[in-house]
Amino acid sequence: MGNGTGRLYSALTKTLSSAAAQHPEYLVSADPDHLEPIDPKELLEECRAVLHTRPPRYQRDFVDLRTDCPSSHPPIRVMQWNILAQALGEGKDNFVQCPVEALKWEERKCLILEEILAYQPDILCLQEVDHYFDTFQPLLSRLGYQGTFFPKPWSPCLDVEHNNGPDGCALFFLQNRFKLINSTNIRLTAMTLKTNQVAIAQTLECKESGRQFCIAVTHLKARTGWERFRSAQGCDLLQNLQNITQGAKIPLIVCGDFNAEPTEEVYQHFASSSLNLNSAYKLLSPDGQSEPPYTTWKIRTSGECRHTLDYIWYSRHALNVTSALDLLTEEQIGPNRLPSFHYPSDHLSLVCDFSFSEGPDELF
Ligand SMILES: NC(=O)C1=CN([C@@H]2O[C@H](COP(=O)(O)OP(=O)(O)OC[C@H]3O[C@@H](n4cnc5c(N)ncnc54)[C@H](OP(=O)(O)O)[C@@H]3O)[C@@H](O)[C@H]2O)C=CC1
Numbered sequence: 001m002g003n004g005t006g007r008l009y010s011a012l013t014k015t016l017s018s019a020a021a022q023h024p025e026y027l028v029s030a031d032p033d034h035l036e037p038i039d040p041k042e043l044l045e046e047c048r049a050v051l052h053t054r055p056p057r058y059q060r061d062f063v064d065l066r067t068d069c070p071s072s073h074p075p076i077r078v079m080q081w082n083i084l085a086q087a088l089g090e091g092k093d094n095f096v097q098c099p100v101e102a103l104k105w106e107e108r109k110c111l112i113l114e115e116i117l118a119y120q121p122d123i124l125c126l127q128e129v130d131h132y133f134d135t136f137q138p139l140l141s142r143l144g145y146q147g148t149f150f151p152k153p154w155s156p157c158l159d160v161e162h163n164n165g166p167d168g169c170a171l172f173f174l175q176n177r178f179k180l181i182n183s184t185n186i187r188l189t190a191m192t193l194k195t196n197q198v199a200i201a202q203t204l205e206c207k208e209s210g211r212q213f214c215i216a217v218t219h220l221k222a223r224t225g226w227e228r229f230r231s232a233q234g235c236d237l238l239q240n241l242q243n244i245t246q247g248a249k250i251p252l253i254v255c256g257d258f259n260a261e262p263t264e265e266v267y268q269h270f271a272s273s274s275l276n277l278n279s280a281y282k283l284l285s286p287d288g289q290s291e292p293p294y295t296t297w298k299i300r301t302s303g304e305c306r307h308t309l310d311y312i313w314y315s316r317h318a319l320n321v322t323s324a325l326d327l328l329t330e331e332q333i334g335p336n337r338l339p340s341f342h343y344p345s346d347h348l349s350l351v352c353d354f355s356f357s358e359g360p361d362e363l364f
């Protein structure tokens with residue numbers, strides 16, 4: 001398991017039985033000064049040891065969506081996930097059917113890491129990150145990712161006692177696959193007013209193919225009654241992305257928790273934008289035209305909330321979706337819905353593989 005001498009040991013280790021769990025090296029020493037690479041298999045083993053009393057993760061399969069000949073370059077795997085801010089999950093969200101023990105950070109973080117390690121995305125777009133500096137940045141950088149974090153200006157996490165700082169969007173990419181060309185942190189506006197919602201947009205260059213593309217992550221304003229506000233935030237984001245992609249010349253992928261069903265105006269703005277975007281998860285439906293029935297499913301005091309809010313948009317002419325990770329079924333999600341001992345967030349992760357379309361750049 002590598003050299004763990006002198007590292008801090010958590011109280012957690014005393015309660016664990018497996019060999020890996022007796023000497024957790026990576027999980028307890030998320031120290032930014034430790035920069036040696038981690039073997040993902042070893043970190044996965046540590047996570048599994050911490051989770052040994054929990055039910056195993058549900059199996060989700062990738063659906064093959066290829067329609068043409070295989071590309072000569074490896075696909076770009078993108079994960080979109082609202083991981084649920086720890087402070088919001090414990091202090092604000094009111095998940096009335098979720099046992100408090102299922103929300104304990106020391107175990108929940110292992111479920112989140114397990115999900116990331118299981119699918120090994122090349123690019124990771126996260127919302128509600130309130131453990132960037134103490135957990136995700138140090139661990140993911142040792143797994144080879146370069147990370148960027150942009151917190152919300154007035155994160156609701158800060159209202160929660162014993163919070164771990166503000167939540168925000170985070171974007172990670174594998175450094176051995178991409179070179180960072182440009183990075184922009186965007187505070188979204190609505191009708192020219194600055195809002196509490198943010199986005200990160202980066203232009204990356206694929207080291208294998210030399211091709212550039214733009215990747216963006218956002219988390220729009222939540223709750224009913226804010227539909228026009230979300231729509232305005234979406235317009236602002238689209239305007240920013242028009243500039244960053246030089247008028248849609250650079251292929252684009254936009255990941256986000258839009259907090260909007262497909263019937264909302266902001267969804268329609270993205271679907272009909274001159275950026276020529278399509279929503280990747282529609283491709284899982286039989287006719288390729290329908291979004292999944294849910295991407296989040298929880299029970300609050302107000303009742304059951306099952307919604308499609310999370311999307312991966314992509315330039316429909318410049319990129320192909322070659323596969324997408326299927327969602328959990330209602331049976332797998334279970335009667336108490338999410339989060340749970342099985343799954344760490346109230347939102348499901350979305351994972352897609354992209355390849356570049358062969359053809360002239362004008363098609364973008
Ligand atoms: N200190 C200050 O001066 C200020 C503080 N604030 C704080 O920020 C909050 C608003 O911030 P804003 O960014 O607009 O937040 P949002 O309305 O966008 O929601 C914040 C979070 O709450 C979650 N959420 C959605 N619906 C519910 C629900 N019914 N019950 C509980 N949580 C829910 C959302 O999760 P998901 O996306 O998963 O649905 C989201 O992550 C205020 O309530 C206040 O606490 C705001 C401004 C100023």
Ligand SMILES: [Mg+2]
Pocket residue numbers: 082084085088128
């Ligand atoms: Mg939330």
